[in-house]
Amino acid sequence: MERNQEENNHVEEISTSKDGSICGYESLHHLLSANLKPHLFKEVSRLLLGFNCGRALEYVTLPEYAKDLSSKHDFDLQAFCFDADKEILREPRKVRVGLIQNSIALPTTAPFSDQKRAIFQKLRPMIDAAGSSGVNILCLQEAWMMPFAFCTREKRWCEFAEPVDGESTQLLQEYARKYNMVIISPILERDVNHGETLWNTAIIIGNHGNIIGKHRKNHIPRVGDFNESTYYMEGNTGHPVFETAYGKISVNICYGRHHPLNWLAFGLNGAEIVFNPSATVGELSEPMWPIEARNAAIANSYFVGSINRVGTENFPNPFTSGDGKPQHADFGHFYGSSHFSAPDASCTPCLSRYKDGLLISDMDLNLCRQLKDKWGFRMTARYELYADLLANYLKPDFEPQIVSDPLLRKKSS
Numbered sequence: 365m366e367r368n369q370e371e372n373n374h375v376e377e378i379s380t381s382k383d384g385s386i387c388g389y390e391s392l393h394h395l396l397s398a399n400l401k402p403h404l405f406k407e408v409s410r411l412l413l414g415f416n417c418g419r420a421l422e423y424v425t426l427p428e429y430a431k432d433l434s435s436k437h438d439f440d441l442q443a444f445c446f447d448a449d450k451e452i453l454r455e456p457r458k459v460r461v462g463l464i465q466n467s468i469a470l471p472t473t474a475p476f477s478d479q480k481r482a483i484f485q486k487l488r489p490m491i492d493a494a495g496s497s498g499v500n501i502l503c504l505q506e507a508w509m510m511p512f513a514f515c516t517r518e519k520r521w522c523e524f525a526e527p528v529d530g531e532s533t534q535l536l537q538e539y540a541r542k543y544n545m546v547i548i549s550p551i552l553e554r555d556v557n558h559g560e561t562l563w564n565t566a567i568i569i570g571n572h573g574n575i576i577g578k579h580r581k582n583h584i585p586r587v588g589d590f591n592e593s594t595y596y597m598e599g600n601t602g603h604p605v606f607e608t609a610y611g612k613i614s615v616n617i618c619y620g621r622h623h624p625l626n627w628l629a630f631g632l633n634g635a636e637i638v639f640n641p642s643a644t645v646g647e648l649s650e651p652m653w654p655i656e657a658r659n660a661a662i663a664n665s666y667f668v669g670s671i672n673r674v675g676t677e678n679f680p681n682p683f684t685s686g687d688g689k690p691q692h693a694d695f696g697h698f699y700g701s702s703h704f705s706a707p708d709a710s711c712t713p714c715l716s717r718y719k720d721g722l723l724i725s726d727m728d729l730n731l732c733r734q735l736k737d738k739w740g741f742r743m744t745a746r747y748e749l750y751a752d753l754l755a756n757y758l759k760p761d762f763e764p765q766i767v768s769d770p771l772l773r774k775k776s777s
């Protein structure tokens with residue numbers, strides 16, 4: 365069906381919107397709440413966000429200090445609570461979890477050390493807001509300490525890389541100690557002991573400021589301007605689950621969210637919360653964003669914390685995307701929209717599409733086992749069928765199991 369001129373103008377307006385808003389609204393949730401009558405908004409929210417323990421997610425009130433930080437430093441701050449059913453033999457296992465999304469702080473033309481320092485400065489009040497709100501586990505976005513310069517294919521951005529115990533880790537270790545908080549820090553890693561190679565790595569800092577371990581991104585994109593394979597290889601750390609003071613956590617870094625087996629593997633190893641620190645742009649992946657993490661949470665009976673950076677990053681030298689379109693110097697709009705998904709199919713609204721933000725959620729980890737008991741996905745999974753198929757598929761002489769309609773052949777002969 366053809367669009368009329370008015371509709372075309374409207375689409376044009378939206379696609380050229382520079383501030384990253386959705387028709388002037390910070391998020392889909394804001395747009396719906398401002399435009400629907402309350403009873404319709406309630407019903408639409410039920411369908412979009414699901415129910416947790418039979419009701420809509422409740423908002424959590426945060427300390428005034430955290431709210432003041434969010435107004436003073438202009439970041440979105442929202443907090444919710446996922447409940448679980450009360451059990452007779454087990455105490456609730458409540459943890460408070462935080463996600464931070466942010467734009468870069470200086471133009472990409474500024475000296476690298478200034479850029480990094482400015483990001484550190486920008487994050488300080490947000491981490492303070494998390495710590496002073498009693499957050500137990502905090503996760504930052506993918507490669508949070510640098511612009512997402514991998515679109516350029518220029519090697520000079522490698523200078524941002526740091527060893528696992530580098531300056532970003534040291535900064536966060538202070539905060540971990542100060543607030544008794546586990547912090548997940550996804551960085552560009554320089555592996556000094558292995559020929560100074562680069563990795564896309566998440567470092568898990570324990571609540572005493574100790575380094576518990578690291579996980580390296582398993583799946584490296586080769587799509588759009590995500591030229592990350594020019595910089596680093598597929599990770600070699602498997603699917604670790606880190607047992608922390610507050611629960612068993614894993615990190616599925618960005619593009620890994622398109623791989624259901626990646627999510628599965630963290631689940632099989634016993635993760636209760638899987639973080640998905642990301643950097644992705646609207647044109648490429650926005651319709652997938654609310655679906656993939658939520659599906660993973662449902663299928664694997666764990667919580668997922670999804671984080672995406674915000675803003676449009678411009679680079680000094682234009683680059684092309686191999687799609688015949690003109691060269692350009694920006695990566696597109698990183699659309700934020702960080703959110704939590706729960707194993708019972710409920711999820712929080714998203715943070716802003718264009719502003720820095722801190723999203724906090726309380727979650728009772730008992731919900732994971734309760735959903736395993738209810739739906740029995742682990743019991744009904746038939747892993748042996750898939751193990752056999754995968755083992756066969758890996759053989760060079762693999763033939764797909766296809767049963768053809770014999771009449772097809774008759775027709776074509």
Ligand SMILES: NC(=O)NCCC(=O)O
Pocket residue numbers: 506585590617618619620642643644645648649
């Ligand atoms: N950072 C990253 O892996 N981005 C790839 C694009 C996407 O997965 O949406």
